[in-house]
Structure formats: structure tokens, C-alpha cells
Amino acid sequence: MSTLDQIDKQYALHPFTHLSNHQSTGPFIIEKGDGVYVWDDEGNRLLEGMAGLWCTSLGFSEQRLVDAAMKQFAELPYSHMFTHRSTPPAIELSQRLVEMAPDGIGKAYFVNSGSEAVDTAVKMAWYYNNALGRTEKKTIIARQRAYHGVTVAAGSLTGLPYAQDGFDLPAIPVMHVETPHHYRYANPGETEEAFAERLAQSLDAQITAAGAHTIAAFIAEPVMGAGGVLIPPNGYFEKVQAVLKKHDILFIADEVICGFGRTGQVWGCDTYNIKPDIMTSAKQLSSSYLPIGAVLISDRLYDTFQEYTDRLGVFGTGSTYGGHPVSAAVALETLRIYESDDVFGHVRHRAPHFSERVQALQNHPLVGHARSVGLIGAIELVSDKASKEQFPAADKVAAKVMAAARARNLILRAVPGDSVAFCPPLIINDDQIDEMFDAVTDALNDVHQTL
Ligand SMILES: Cc1ncc(COP(=O)(O)O)c(C=O)c1O
Structure with a gap:
């Protein structure tokens, strides 16, 4: 456990955080960024599939800013x-x-x-x-x-x-x-x-x-x-x-x-x-x-x-x-x-590929609904596709997918309705979109095997 980890647990009050769990898990410390990637304090490079909090449109290294x-x-x-x-x-x-x-x-x-x-x-x-x-x-x-x-x-x-x-x-x-x-x-x-x-x-x-x-x-x-x-x-x-x-x-x-x-x-x-x-x-x-x-x-x-x-x-x-x-x-x-840089045109050009990859997830046994517009999307997880029945809330399946994605170096976010959100920096390219959704698919498979 790093010194920063201990200091954080002792002194920081985190927003939207389960405070007791934080005392055992400690902070997820991000140290640097480049393009659509960030690095944690253990040296892992992660694709920031949420652009921080739906916000870092130009990625993490725009020198002009x-x-x-x-x-x-x-x-x-x-x-x-x-x-x-x-x-x-x-x-x-x-x-x-x-x-x-x-x-x-x-x-x-x-x-x-x-x-x-x-x-x-x-x-x-x-x-x-x-x-x-x-x-x-x-x-x-x-x-x-x-x-x-x-x-x-x-x-x-x-x-x-x-x-x-x-x-x-x-x-x-x-x-x-x-x-x-x-x-x-x-x-x-x-x-x-x-x-x-x-x-x-x-x-x-x-x-x-x-x-x-x-x-x-x-x-x-x-x-x-x-x-x-x-x-x-x-x-x-x-x-x-x-x-x-x-x-x-x-x-x-x-x-x-x-x-x-x-x-x-x-x-x-x-x-x-x-x-x-x-x-x-x-x-x-x-x-x-x-x-x-x-x-x-x-x-x-x-x-x-x-x-x-x-x-x-x-x-x-x-x-x-x-x-x-x-x-x-x-x-x-x-x-x-x-x-x-015609960033909004870039979004329109990437959106069909992004949507194709989101829609493909619809075939996964855990996914009841897949949706996107532009470069924002989500999958909604269900235990039964036909009836749209959800997993018990206590199972926290979306949170498990988020954790499995993290283990595969992709940052996603679990959102209400047992859904998982995608919202990468707007500068993402098609190869990175593929990297992102390959990891999402692997994460869904990882979780599916445990259920
Ligand atoms: C639609 C919308 N409005 C308002 C806010 C609040 O913004 P802030 O976190 O900067 O206060 C958010 C934050 O995610 C948001 O998504």
C-alpha cells in the first residue's frame, strides 16, 4: 500500500463514494494522461472510456490548452x-x-x-x-x-x-x-x-x-x-x-x-x-x-x-x-x-462505427438493450432478455462489469438501471473504439462466467 493511499484514507472525504468501503479499497490514483489514455499509480495504462466525468473531450494532453x-x-x-x-x-x-x-x-x-x-x-x-x-x-x-x-x-x-x-x-x-x-x-x-x-x-x-x-x-x-x-x-x-x-x-x-x-x-x-x-x-x-x-x-x-x-x-x-x-x-x-480540428465532424464520422460496436453488444446474453447517439452510449443488463427482468440490485452486475473492464485497462461507469455507460473523449479514433469495445466484450464475458 502506497503512502499516498494511506494519506488519502486518513484525510480525504470523497464525493459519491461508499465511505466505509473506501477505507478498505483505498483511492484509485491517476497520475498522468496522454490522448484518450490515463496511467494509474501502478503504471497501468487505461483507456478513459468515460472522458473523466463525461467531460475531457480533447483527451488528456492537448498542448494548445x-x-x-x-x-x-x-x-x-x-x-x-x-x-x-x-x-x-x-x-x-x-x-x-x-x-x-x-x-x-x-x-x-x-x-x-x-x-x-x-x-x-x-x-x-x-x-x-x-x-x-x-x-x-x-x-x-x-x-x-x-x-x-x-x-x-x-x-x-x-x-x-x-x-x-x-x-x-x-x-x-x-x-x-x-x-x-x-x-x-x-x-x-x-x-x-x-x-x-x-x-x-x-x-x-x-x-x-x-x-x-x-x-x-x-x-x-x-x-x-x-x-x-x-x-x-x-x-x-x-x-x-x-x-x-x-x-x-x-x-x-x-x-x-x-x-x-x-x-x-x-x-x-x-x-x-x-x-x-x-x-x-x-x-x-x-x-x-x-x-x-x-x-x-x-x-x-x-x-x-x-x-x-x-x-x-x-x-x-x-x-x-x-x-x-x-x-x-x-x-x-x-x-x-x-x-x-472539426471535432464535431470527427464525432459524426466516428459515430456509425461507435454505434455498430454498441449495437453488437445487444447479442451478448447479459445485454437487454444497447443504445447510443454520437459518442455516448450504454448497455442495460438483464437476467432475462424476453421479459427484460433485471438482476437483483444487490448483485450489482453493472458495477461488476465496470470492475472487470478496469481489470482490462478500460474505465467505464455503472449508471442506474443496471446499465454501463460509454462516453470517451471526442478525439477517439476507430482503432481505439475497437480497443474499447473489445475490452467491454471481454469484461461482459468475465462477469457472465461468474453469474
Ligand atoms: C446534465 C448535468 N447537469 C449538471 C451536472 C452538474 O455538473 P457539476 O458536476 O459540474 O456540478 C452534471 C454533472 O455530471 C450533468 O451531467
Whole structure:
């Protein structure tokens, strides 16, 4: 056991970790990275099949991002954006983001994480309705199995018990509606369109029952990530948007995972034809080399904010590091690389091969459902393919597949619904995709033999 291992166990409190188990297993220490690979402290090279936490789009050795950070550190390591101040990288970044955003988005506001972006989006939805005198219009609709982060508002919107239990969440007015996962929740024989229609009608009924005058916004990840990589059924977002429009409810698109090419388009909103009022982003915005997030808002919201602050005196929110110049410079360079290296085109070109390899897993005896879009995917494990029956939760089969993959030098993640997620850096090539899915197949076989 290394000294670092002992120090970690003595002093570090780890997020989303079983604390007692940690005392026996100790930390998994990553020491360096190169391209799509990382090395642990025992010298093993592992393919990072989750791009960290769905975020290291450009891999682990992009020199242009290191240079952008060093240059900005030398020029101006810190400034802020309060009271009219700004910096060249923050200004340029806001322009580039708005230009990349769907029609109607007009302003960018900087934060430091996805959770902070979501909390800010909620505050903005409340602020907007207060500005319009609609002081009861405050509830946010989220979906069961959504993951929107862990801070007080974002953690309230997250629809996963493991991220709420013990923390007195939800702590804001929230309504959780059905999860749009056709494989698991559709009725027998129900088409994707019919399932989407049923969910939209149910949403409409729940809004009507609560009173539309009490509902501020609907928040959705275009593809639900941490809840299981759940890809919306055909027509879902078109139908949901029609319901929201009817009831004058804002659409917050949580693009923290999908944003910047993950689904093959710039935004998940582009892939699923979503016209958001507010967008939250982080992660791939800077390839996660430094923390930064952005909340993008429509001109309609901004105009209302401007008029409201004329009355209130100030747009009274902000944080010390929001728009940090070094993070902004790294994000700006990330967006330049996406353009100069046609990274999103690369995703679209790799996606068919990625999808072919994901779909091939469907033939494995443990796999009930295999799904992907762009360079994100998952397999859902079942004990019986015909009935879709799952293994007992206590068997933790997805976690076993994750561990077996690790033993074969591949990092994957077990996600709810006994699923295993795939989300490699966007720069992955076809040979590396093959290496990844060969290891997934071997890991599934390893686990299958033990069951
Ligand atoms: C869709 C989505 N929103 C928000 C968050 C929270 O981001 P962060 O961990 O940066 O706070 C995440 C994190 O995985 C996410 O996947």
C-alpha cells in the first residue's frame, strides 16, 4: 500500500463514494494522461472510456490548452466580472458561445460548474417571473432519473435517490415527471411516438392539475446522462415543447453533458430540435482542463431582466470566479480547437462505427438493450432478455462489469438501471473504439462466467 493511499484514507472525504468501503479499497490514483489514455499509480495504462466525468473531450494532453492557460496566467491571472468589469477572454468567449447557440439565445453568463449553472438557471427562471409579476410561477419540472448536479437547487432537480437521500432534498418547489426511456417504461407494443405522446399528455395533465400559474420551467438533459444514458423517444421533445408553450413555461436545456459535440451536433438541442429559453453548459466547454460553466439565455429573458434591474437597481447575483480569465482563455481555445480540428465532424464520422460496436453488444446474453447517439452510449443488463427482468440490485452486475473492464485497462461507469455507460473523449479514433469495445466484450464475458 502506497503512502499516498494511506494519506488519502486518513484525510480525504470523497464525493459519491461508499465511505466505509473506501477505507478498505483505498483511492484509485491517476497520475498522468496522454490522448484518450490515463496511467494509474501502478503504471497501468487505461483507456478513459468515460472522458473523466463525461467531460475531457480533447483527451488528456492537448498542448494548445496548456499554452492558452500559461499565456493568460502570465498576462492576468485573475479579474472579475462584477460592476461592469470584464477581460478580453471573457468577452470573446461570450461572443463565440452566443454565436454557436441556437437562434434566439442572446447572452452568456459565466459560472464555475454544471451545478452552479443549473442553480443559476433556476434563479433566472424565478427572477423572470418576478419581473413579470407572476410571483406564484415558481415550480420547476424535472424528470425522474435526471441528473442536474448536487447544489441545493440542482440537487433538488436531480431525480435520483442516491443523490438526494440524507440531504433534505428536494428543497425547492419541484415536480418530477416520467422518464422518457422507451425500452424500460413503454407499454407492451407501444411505439416510440405513442410513448412520447403518452408522456406529453401526462405532462400536460400534471401541469393543469398543479395550475400552470405555479410552474416556472421544465428542465431536461437532451440525452439523460448519469441517469443511464437515456435517449429520448422519437417526437418526445417536439410534443413536450408544444405542451410547455401552451402553458407559457420556460424550457431549460441542461447541456452540461451534451453540449459541444457529444451527440454529433454542437448542442443536444440541435440534435433534438429543442428551442430553449435557457441553456446550462460546463464540462466540454473547456474540455474540463479548468472549471468553467456558462448559462446562455434568450433575448426575451435578457430584455425582461434589463427592465427589471432598472427597477431593482442591480442584477444582484454573481460569484468571485465567474468568468475567471484563465478558465475563459482555456474555454475559448477549446472552442477554437473544436472549429479548427472539426471535432464535431470527427464525432459524426466516428459515430456509425461507435454505434455498430454498441449495437453488437445487444447479442451478448447479459445485454437487454444497447443504445447510443454520437459518442455516448450504454448497455442495460438483464437476467432475462424476453421479459427484460433485471438482476437483483444487490448483485450489482453493472458495477461488476465496470470492475472487470478496469481489470482490462478500460474505465467505464455503472449508471442506474443496471446499465454501463460509454462516453470517451471526442478525439477517439476507430482503432481505439475497437480497443474499447473489445475490452467491454471481454469484461461482459468475465462477469457472465461468474453469474
Ligand atoms: C446534465 C448535468 N447537469 C449538471 C451536472 C452538474 O455538473 P457539476 O458536476 O459540474 O456540478 C452534471 C454533472 O455530471 C450533468 O451531467
